[in-house]
Amino acid sequence: VIAMTDLDLSNKRVLIREDLNVPVKNGKVTSDARLKAALPSIQQALKAGAKVMVMSHLGRPTEGEYDEEFSLQPVVDYLQEVLDCPVRLCKDYLDGIELKAGELVVFENVRFNVGEKKNNDELAKKLASLCDVYVMDAFGTAHRAQASTHGVAKYAPVACAGPLLAGELEALGKALENPKRPLVAIVGGSKVSTKLTVLESLSGVVDQLIVGGGIANTFVAAAGHNVGKSLYEADLTDEANRLMAQAKAKGGDIPLPVDVVTGKEFSAEAKAETKAVNAVADDDMIFDIGPDTAEQLAAMLKNAGTIVWNGPVGVFEFEQFGHGTKTIAEAIAQSDAFSIAGGGDTLAAIDQYAIADKISYISTGGGAFLEFLEGKTLPAVAILQERANDA
Numbered sequence: 025v026i027a028m029t030d031l032d033l034s035n036k037r038v039l040i041r042e043d044l045n046v047p048v049k050n051g052k053v054t055s056d057a058r059l060k061a062a063l064p065s066i067q068q069a070l071k072a073g074a075k076v077m078v079m080s081h082l083g084r085p086t087e088g089e090y091d092e093e094f095s096l097q098p099v100v101d102y103l104q105e106v107l108d109c110p111v112r113l114c115k116d117y118l119d120g121i122e123l124k125a126g127e128l129v130v131f132e133n134v135r136f137n138v139g140e141k142k143n144n145d146e147l148a149k150k151l152a153s154l155c156d157v158y159v160m161d162a163f164g165t166a167h168r169a170q171a172s173t174h175g176v177a178k179y180a181p182v183a184c185a186g187p188l189l190a191g192e193l194e195a196l197g198k199a200l201e202n203p204k205r206p207l208v209a210i211v212g213g214s215k216v217s218t219k220l221t222v223l224e225s226l227s228g229v230v231d232q233l234i235v236g237g238g239i240a241n242t243f244v245a246a247a248g249h250n251v252g253k254s255l256y257e258a259d260l261t262d263e264a265n266r267l268m269a270q271a272k273a274k275g276g277d278i279p280l281p282v283d284v285v286t287g288k289e290f291s292a293e294a295k296a297e298t299k300a301v302n303a304v305a306d307d308d309m310i311f312d313i314g315p316d317t318a319e320q321l322a323a324m325l326k327n328a329g330t331i332v333w334n335g336p337v338g339v340f341e342f343e344q345f346g347h348g349t350k351t352i353a354e355a356i357a358q359s360d361a362f363s364i365a366g367g368g369d370t371l372a373a374i375d376q377y378a379i380a381d382k383i384s385y386i387s388t389g390g391g392a393f394l395e396f397l398e399g400k401t402l403p404a405v406a407i408l409q410e411r412a413n414d415a
């Protein structure tokens with residue numbers, strides 16, 4: 025693909041698609057991780073003398089109507105505070121806008137536009153006609169083929185990858201395409217069903233696939249243990265067995281917990297009990313991996329060459345069930361491995377245990393990060409490749 029950094033942007037009308045989809049409460053941005061990640065790209069374009077327009081979605085509004093709840097105004101307020109230039113929110117832009125050098129224009133939520141999500145051609149052409157150069161930089165939305173991420177790239181005079189997108193692809197490629205081994209992946213979260221394709225794809229390439237959370241419960245049940253009242257998916261135990269066999273056949277392994285931490289109710293007050301994995305009672309719920317398991321996994325992580333992390337291994341929002349996730353987080357922090365992490369809950373855990381500066385790369389992608397792990401081609405990247413091949 026063409027990189028933004030290879031182009032002369034001076035005096036050009038540059039339209040950058042960012043993923044500025046951040047949580048907002050009472051008109052204020054509550055987590056600025058994605059904004060911080062997008063800033064260098066925007067600043068580079070401004071510094072290069074471009075007339076810069078930035079567009080993004082926020083949330084999932086109804087198309088065709090303005091809804092203040094989904095306005096990018098809080099994001100614009102944030103950008104205005106951190107940037108030295110004037111930042112202007114523009115609500116009506118589809119039929120052309122006046123641009124001044126040295127000013128940053130932010131388009132109002134692209135999902136207010138009819139046809140955005142359906143990747144409507146007319147809408148894509150209108151967006152494309154606003155710019156000389158289209159920059160796709162929204163890694164977090166690269167798995168969506170929509171007018172502002174895909175269609176516009178077909179029609180813009182030049183379509184290229186922004187620095188954030190390029191950096192994400194490079195880091196993820198390094199972790200998965202030619203990794204330093206052993207490659208250890210941690211996939212936690214509540215359900216096998218939502219991450220089946222990720223587990224499928226990773227079980228074929230990693231040396232160790234650590235499963236955690238509700239996902240692990242399904243594997244524990246598949247191995248024939250009682251999981252009591254734990255969250256698990258009875259209809260997926262055959263899949264779990266198949267994945268374990270597949271990992272073994274390819275020389276890898278999906279280690280099962282040897283001990284677990286249980287509670288009788290899902291609450292912050294629940295009493296935690298540590299038990300061997302084969303001693304779970306009928307009225308128990310598994311909420312974390314046990315300390316012996318955590319130590320075993322930590323040792324694997326310390327020796328890893330590459331680590332990919334998505335999903336906590338326990339209910340870490342309750343302190344008594346957070347030991348497993350904390351141990352994993354600290355082992356990753358202490359490891360010399362190239363480590364990459366992504367996903368909302370994972371980022372929350374990284375924040376909670378204050379290890380962000382010890383992770384080699386933190387992805388801004390949630391769904392996009394998972395689709396990359398699944399081995400899927402991201403449509404917004406594919407179109408950039410097509411454009412580069414045609415050029």
Ligand code: 3PG
Nearest residue numbers: 043045083164165390391
């Ligand atoms: C995300 O938060 O994962 C991206 O911004 C994509 O949002 P979407 O799932 O609403 O398309």
